[in-house]
Amino acid sequence: MKSRLARALTVFLLPGALFVLWFAISDSSGNFFFPPLRKILSAFADVWLDAGSASDIVPSLLRLAAGFSASLVFALTVGILLGSSKVARDYTEPVFEFFRAIPPTVMIPVLLVISGIGDVSKIVVISFGCLWPMLLNTVEGVRSADPVLNDTCRVYGIGGLRRLLVFTLPAASPQIVTGMRTGLSIAIVLMVISEMFASRNGIGFTIIQFQRTFAIPEMWSGILLLGLIGVALSLLMRVVELSVLYWYEGARARS
Amino acid sequence: MPGGSSAQGAAGIAKFRGVIGFAAFLAVWEVLPVVGLLPARYFPPFHEVLAAMGGNLGSPVFWRSVLYTAEAWFLGLSIAFAAATLVGLVLGSIPVLWRYTESTIEFLRPIPSVALIPLAVLMFGIDIKSALLLIVYAAFWQILIQILYGVKDVDPVALDTARVYGLGRWSRIRYVSWPTALPYAITGFRLGASVALVIAVTAELVIGNPGIGHQVALAQSAMALPEMYSLVITAGVMGVLVNILARLIERKLLGWHQSVRADT
Numbered sequence: 159m160k161s162r163l164a165r166a167l168t169v170f171l172l173p174g175a176l177f178v179l180w181f182a183i184s185d186s187s188g189n190f191f192f193p194p195l196r197k198i199l200s201a202f203a204d205v206w207l208d209a210g211s212a213s214d215i216v217p218s219l220l221r222l223a224a225g226f227s228a229s230l231v232f233a234l235t236v237g238i239l240l241g242s243s244k245v246a247r248d249y250t251e252p253v254f255e256f257f258r259a260i261p262p263t264v265m266i267p268v269l270l271v272i273s274g275i276g277d278v279s280k281i282v283v284i285s286f287g288c289l290w291p292m293l294l295n296t297v298e299g300v301r302s303a304d305p306v307l308n309d310t311c312r313v314y315g316i317g318g319l320r321r322l323l324v325f326t327l328p329a330a331s332p333q334i335v336t337g338m339r340t341g342l343s344i345a346i347v348l349m350v351i352s353e354m355f356a357s358r359n360g361i362g363f364t365i366i367q368f369q370r371t372f373a374i375p376e377m378w379s380g381i382l383l384l385g386l387i388g389v390a391l392s393l394l395m396r397v398v399e400l401s402v403l404y405w406y407e408g409a410r411a412r413s
Numbered sequence: 414m415p416g417g418s419s420a421q422g423a424a425g426i427a428k429f430r431g432v433i434g435f436a437a438f439l440a441v442w443e444v445l446p447v448v449g450l451l452p453a454r455y456f457p458p459f460h461e462v463l464a465a466m467g468g469n470l471g472s473p474v475f476w477r478s479v480l481y482t483a484e485a486w487f488l489g490l491s492i493a494f495a496a497a498t499l500v501g502l503v504l505g506s507i508p509v510l511w512r513y514t515e516s517t518i519e520f521l522r523p524i525p526s527v528a529l530i531p532l533a534v535l536m537f538g539i540d541i542k543s544a545l546l547l548i549v550y551a552a553f554w555q556i557l558i559q560i561l562y563g564v565k566d567v568d569p570v571a572l573d574t575a576r577v578y579g580l581g582r583w584s585r586i587r588y589v590s591w592p593t594a595l596p597y598a599i600t601g602f603r604l605g606a607s608v609a610l611v612i613a614v615t616a617e618l619v620i621g622n623p624g625i626g627h628q629v630a631l632a633q634s635a636m637a638l639p640e641m642y643s644l645v646i647t648a649g650v651m652g653v654l655v656n657i658l659a660r661l662i663e664r665k666l667l668g669w670h671q672s673v674r675a676d677t
Binding site: 168169170171172173176191245248249250251252253255256257258259260261262263264265266267268270271272343346347350351354355362365366368369374377378380381384385388389391392 | 426427430431432433434435437438455456512513514515516517520522523524525526527528529530531532534535536607610611614615618619625626629630632633636638641642644645646648649650652653655656
């Protein structure tokens with residue numbers, strides 16, 4: 159009981175103290191750029207918790223989800239195919255490595271020209287950006303699967319879908335999850351930037367509007383919101399990781 | 414990594430196929446707009462982009478933009494690396510401090526640095542400082558986490574052994590802690606280096622700091638598409654160069670380490 163209390167203290171002491179400190183120090187702040195936290199929080203409630211602003215948060219998150227999942231499906235399909243063929247890998251890898259090296263945000267203007275400023279263009283931007291880490295990690299995961307297990311599957315005549323489900327996917331899953339984590343953080347950046355660059359709605363768009371109209375507490379509340387979304391998605395990713403890789407963490411701890 | 418030994422000839426064939434693959438990609442890019450399978454308005458054939466790249470090479474504006482981007486990347490990465498190493502060494506070697514700060518770090522780390530863009534714009538405008546704020550924030554966490562892993566990975570038995578053999582504090586750091594943490598620090602450097610480039614270009618694109626990203630935005634609003642594609646390729650080449658540089662540093666500093674020795 160006492161140790162649990164102590165642990166809670168170690169987890170919450172510093173964040174709590176920082177929050178209180180920020181609140182107290184900023185409370186009488188006259189600095190235009192750094193308004194009191196009190197004002198930021200009340201702006202947060204007004205701007206983002208209002209039903210009206212579901213019109214910004216929801217479209218942003220939907221685009222994020224659409225782009226990310228489209229990319230994931232593509233990365234898994236193509237990644238498994240490429241991972242199991244050395245010849246195909248040899249031919250495609252340099253091109254893919256080059257695409258991965260392009261800072262994904264510079265594709266925003268390109269795709270804007272091709273597909274306009276609607277939802278489709280943003281979804282394409284997001285999926286294009288998060289595709290490469292997921293694809294290349296899937297390829298690597300499938301490629302480096304244990305050759306002995308591979309041969310065992312073959313000897314026992316396990317093939318087709320069954321082989322995919324019991325051998326290939328589980329063997330590649332640690333790498334796939336790593337790729338997904340990288341891909342997700344790129345996707346968030348692209349969600350925000352594509353909206354800041356050109357949009358009619360979305361979180362990034364709204365935050366830039368606040369900045370341009372010098373609505374400083376509202377702008378800060380948007381920064382806060384993006385922070386919370388980043389933290390929430392990384393927690394979600396952690397849950398996915400634990401449920402997909404529970405066997406892996408166990409195997410690693412034993413060895 | 415077991416089973417990584419491939420014959421010289423196989424590596425040659427792989428390289429050859431890679432070149433063929435790249436050439437095929439460029440050929441497809443050239444042919445599709447010409448035969449009308451892709452709208453040439455949006456996808457200028459490759460030779461036009463190549464011509465634009467040739468034009469870039471003789472343009473002082475282009476080279477200045479490359480230098481601006483490289484400067485922001487270098488400064489941002491250096492600041493982030495220095496700060497993260499310092500903080501990481503302190504937090505990693507004092508367990509109490511680490512226990513109390515872990516939750517805060519885990520909370521701050523996933524905050525996307527682009528969330529700070531409006532703040533950076535208001536505080537610094539298009540001065541390089543606004544880009545640096547974003548770059549340092551983004552790269553700092555990547556590097557810090559690696560340094561922390563590295564410091565915590567030091568084998569306590571090895572440390573005790575060193576102590577028993579009478580190695581002083583400085584020698585222990587030099588011969589035990591440092592070699593253990595170095596591979597992690599270099600991984601952090603590699604991750605940070607590519608994030609720093611992405612964020613540098615992003616800041617230029619959205620905020621308008623001078624650099625390659627800004628040139629892409631300008632070319633886009635002028636609808637100068639071959640120019641725009643040539644700049645995108647330039648950004649990709651810079652990305653490749655950053656990766657190569659990081660690999661070179663890794664090889665140089667970690668020539669003795671298993672992970673590097675295995676794949677040469």
